Amino acid sequence: MSAAPENSFHVADLYLAADQAIAACGGDARETVKALLVANDFLEQQLDELRAKVSTGYACGRLPPSRERKDEADG
Numbered sequence: 001m002s003a004a005p006e007n008s009f010h011v012a013d014l015y016l017a018a019d020q021a022i023a024a025c026g027g028d029a030r031e032t033v034k035a036l037l038v039a040n041d042f043l044e045q046q047l048d049e050l051r052a053k054v055s056t057g058y059a060c061g062r063l064p065p066s067r068e069r070k071d072e073a074d075g
Contacts, residue, residue, distance in 0.1 A: 025031040044067065 021036065022029060022032045025035055
């Protein structure tokens, strides 16, 4: 069976986004990964701040708990 069209569309988008991210970092894959890790950490921090601001009653328990960050897990 072949993949659904929407799945192949998402894969194509991922490849395009990866190529664009690498190009934005001058073609250096290591720099790209570093930039994506920094961006991900920033977004996780924002998510943690939003979780703290949303009341448990309003969220009706739908918010998953915060993920443990790598630096917190190591030390």
